[in-house]
Amino acid sequence: MKGSQLAALGLVAALSFGLQGCIVVADGDGIHSYDKADYEEREERNRKAIASFNEGATLKQVENEMGTPNFSDLVTVDGVRYRVMYYRTNRVHADGNTTKDECTPLVFADGVLIGTGDLALARIPHHD
Template identity: 35%
Template structure:
């Protein structure tokens, strides 16, 4: 009787470990389904890992982070500039996301060009 119990216990723990490992490995985080605190931290972690050595496209950011909180775009001749803002720091509990609560990512023709506090200033300099 005890051997049977131990066998089922080991089988159950093994099955639990297999399911838990599968969820961790194959379940993609969905920023749209997160509560705002988790999404904010998720956005911040992603943005902190950005690098100009690794080309990043607007589509890859949208695929990973989902819809931006704010977005603006303009054309200057053949150049298209788009800045997207993702919330990364909470300031005021008023239900409205403002630019000072976000980090801007500036794209030039769909390629990441600049991000952080200076991104919006650079965007405004464009005609």
């Protein structure tokens, strides 16, 4: 009996070492495992792509390069349609969730990129 308990404990220990550095997320569809390196690679890829864009890039060009944003906002001010697309670029919380503070905003005016980051967000006029 002690031998089988020891073998079971050894198996559990061996399996748990294989999960180091992974995030396991349980949702309604089942369990998904995400390796820490996957997030870091995605964030690095997003940072490089964002840095390569020039003002004047179209919304379609950016979507083709970046894919679906983590978040997207849309507002029309003084007849100009502003879309802000947020892509994850830096992890703040290791909780498996992406929040806007972990993303870089890309700001478009009438479908044309006018800038990235907080400075670009500040270019959107606000009505009081």
